[in-house]
Amino acid sequence: MNDKYINSQVDQEINIADYLRIMIHYKWLIIFVFGLIFILTAVYTMMLPNIYSASSRILIEEKNGNDMFFSPSSFSNTTINNTVEILKSRPVMDVAVEILKKNKDFSSFPIFLSLSPKYEILANIKVEKKRETNVLAISYESTDPKEAQAIVDAAAEALMRENTSYARLELTNIRDFLEKNLDTITRRLRNSEEDLRRYKLNNGITELSSETKQIIENSSRIESMLEESQTDMQIASQRLLFLKNELSKQDSLILDVNSILTSPFLSQLRTNVVSSQARLAKLLINKNYDSDHPEIRSLTQEIENAKQKLNDEVKRIVAVKVGSSDPLIYRSDLIEQIAKIQIELNVAKTKYGSLVKVREDYDKKMTLLPDTELELARKTRTYRMNEKVYSLLVEKYEDAKISEQAKMGNIRLIEKAALPGKPIKPKKKMNLFIGFVLGLGAGIGLALLLHSLDTRLRTLDDIDNYVNLPIVGTIPFIDSKELDLDKVEKEISKSNGKQKNNLIASHKMMISRLITHYDPKSPVSESYRTLRTNILAKYPDKKCVTMLITSSGPKEGKSTTISNLAIALSQMDSKVCLIDLDMRRPMLHTLFNVEKESGASDYLVDKTTSLDEVIFSTEISNLDLITSGYIPPNPSELISSARLDELIKKLKERYDFILIDSPPIIAVTDALILAKKVDLMSLVVRIGATDRNIIRRTKEILDNVRVNIAGVIVNGIEVKKYYSGYGNYYYYYYYYYRDSEDGKIEKRKR
Structure with a gap:
């Protein structure tokens, strides 16, 4: 047995198909997150006010050598930076506000309601130097296009006034x-x-x-x-x-x-x-x-x-x-x-x-x-x-x-602000695109996060990487459509007498998912026959084979699996005995629609009970059933008793295959005891349900008692969602055998 899985973490290389599978699995989550973020982005964008931007340009001229303030040798980035700071100074803004107040529309401007227009302009006005030039671009953003234009022009006019006033200071x-x-x-x-x-x-x-x-x-x-x-x-x-x-x-x-x-x-x-x-x-x-x-x-x-x-x-x-x-x-x-x-x-x-x-x-x-x-x-x-x-x-x-x-200053207005025609914000297309990307990214990211936190086995690759046992069979998810329940119900409504009773019993067993008996040509039934073939290959010449089908935890489909496997074996004209030794939560009697009394526990406790008293003949040819009987207070002691060994020995004389259903391994020790009494043992692993930590612990337990596991039976594969060779196989098989629904029903009638 390979112990690498137990001692080290398996490094996996995720390919595009894996990502697609993850996104398909979490598609509704991705759609929800994407839709939520995109809608919130759209609503937020629509609620934002329109922002208009106006800009003007001024030129800082280079003076000749006779000018004491701006000679060519002294004109530099420092001069331009000084001009920017002067423009943003409070004295210039005071002049700008006074100019702005003379505007006929000043009372309708949003800044009119401000307690301090000067500081609001200072906080929002922008000055940018054009590369490789002495040109400054003054811009202002506002919800009112006229206000943006007026403030920019007022700021430029105030700067030129202050500049001219300073240049004339000596002459004044x-x-x-x-x-x-x-x-x-x-x-x-x-x-x-x-x-x-x-x-x-x-x-x-x-x-x-x-x-x-x-x-x-x-x-x-x-x-x-x-x-x-x-x-x-x-x-x-x-x-x-x-x-x-x-x-x-x-x-x-x-x-x-x-x-x-x-x-x-x-x-x-x-x-x-x-x-x-x-x-x-x-x-x-x-x-x-x-x-x-x-x-x-x-x-x-x-x-x-x-x-x-x-x-x-x-x-x-x-x-x-x-x-x-x-x-x-x-x-x-x-x-x-x-x-x-x-x-x-x-x-x-x-x-x-x-x-x-x-x-x-x-x-x-x-x-x-x-x-x-x-x-x-x-x-x-x-x-x-x-x-x-x-x-x-x-x-x-x-x-x-x-x-x-x-005497003039060295600042010239080369372009007054034009009245903005279209708002620059919000950028609706950009915001919606960002919302689209963020929504999609958040949805996919959340899906990947949940997937990374999800420790359940979801694919056959997960089985290979985390279980590290041979796969002896893969069982697709049994959909109610595969069972044609509606058609059977119609037949029941048309029948009467004994035929109707038989159809009712069949309907109950179909609900129990015994598909190998009621729909033998379905892809699911074929998967059970494949499982049968793989098991027979291990013991081709053995007269009687005893096998234990169990799982690491509950609700993984071991009882359904062992029942359908028993039916598949019986269809070879081999005598099969199915024993329900899950004396804690027995299920086989329900699947076959029989009473559980007078079963295995009765035989093991009461030595006067004969073997024939506990064996039930099912309506399926060559298949007998031993139910669990009443639920005893000490199942483990009964299973480890010599009386059970005697039962198995007697059954070997009558049957070709003996299949035993047991409780999950993690829950109790019953399965470990039974594993020592059978020829082979298989674990049922349900895709999307079995936790890889639980299956790892199961392997550790079985290795401790030196039990040889024949392999795992992978249950619950959704063929249409799983893109692999197995999926293609079932796809081809489905269309090969299921090309005529009416024909199938007619064969059942015969």
Whole structure:
């Protein structure tokens, strides 16, 4: 006997056919789970609200090298990431909400009901960078398509406003400064004009000498240039203060501004600019030189060239000391701008100092005038100076306003959000497909799980792998259709008398599934004949064969199997005796429709009972039956008694085959005792009912008492569901023998 099964787990290779068989077996479970999940998915999908998505695109432009904030060297992914974070900041969202509130449909938007629209937008707005571009896509999802469109447009507009406001910040500061000074100089001009008018009226003086007029003209021009120079200094100081404030926001300076300003070459260039500026100031006050004079134009061009050299040198030094690939390039841009403006401020201070000295010379000349003419000259000079300064400030103020309005941010809206036409969610087809896959997968998975937890033997392969015993017979599941019960019942209704009684008895036995007698040409009957052949092959020359048919547990069909096998043996004209030694739950008397009294237990207990008294002749030719008799209190003792050995010995003298039905092995020891008294023993295993752990324990028990098992009889195979050679065999046999139902019934009548 092969003991591998008992000591080790059998590794099985599951093929596609096995999976198909499992799915067919659990088909209703799979259909239920699949239908449940698919229906739930469909209901959930239909209940979801439609979600619409709107998107717009903005471009972050690269500025030229003169822009202090976005030079080509500093434009990078960091700039784009900063823009994304700025867009998602609360200040920008505040502006976006204010823009959104101006929408005429705002009150109908779902966000109108939100306690905090700003935070709801922040939580749901999405910003995505397009690969290899400086384009950002802004998108928003909402149940209202108009709301999605409005929020995206509002967010883009708010970002551009904030970007433009930041880009204009320096120019805005300059404009505010000029506006404040313009108010001051306007009041000064009015006051000086009123003082001059009153002085002329009070003193009766209306005209000055030509020499005095020239002095006043030159002096007022110097005062105007002084005021302009002072204004330039103040503007430069404002810009310098702004840039230093920007620089102070950084963690630390990577370059000292003074190290740039103290560069020898820069000092020389600055000296040249200051010298040229002083010479230009002297020429401008000379009446022989007008603004279009070649020397003045040449000197002006020289000063511009020197300033350009200063800017270029500052850039070069910053680039050398910082490096264009430095992640802190923004700081270097700030330092560069600070250095440039510091130089401009120094030049303006030098120019202012030179003009102050020239003004002092004219003040000395004016002191030589008569007192009355001197006072008139001073008031006239003050008025003209204020007038020129006013004109200058008005011009600069208008220029500042134009520059401020012309200054744009580096963000451009390249595509506004379009009104969504179709919802993007829920994706009904995708959800249904996912539900289909999940439902099917869950159903199949649950089926495989239950199959893996199911320890019952379900196929012949399971028998081979787990039982590891030869299969001496395979018995298909006996369907009531095979027994033609309906047709027999019709015959009973048409008959009467003795024939009717016989048909009633036959009907009862058909219900008892003695199919080898009532339907001998059925595939099931053929399977019993195959079992008969396999058993006869083991003892071809033996005069009398005793065999025990048992099972590992109850309800595996051992009584039906042994009864049909006994009928199959009797059909060979062999004398067969069927003994029911299951004295605990006897069944054979019920199958053959006889009384169980006066049976085996009576013979074993009462020595006066003769053998003929317990043998019943059945209506089946050559088949006799010994029932269990009354149920004794000690079945095991009776079975192990010498009286049973004597019974079997006497029966061997009368019969060719003695078949014994016993209780299951796991339940009691009766079958183990009987196994020692017979020639062969077979186990009935019911497909789909017998537990492989129980059958393994049964084998261990039989091996312990050294019982030789002839093989197993596989019972309850559903041919139509089991795809194997056996199934094909029964299929062919069915159509070979069962081609005419009417013919079969007629044969029974004869």
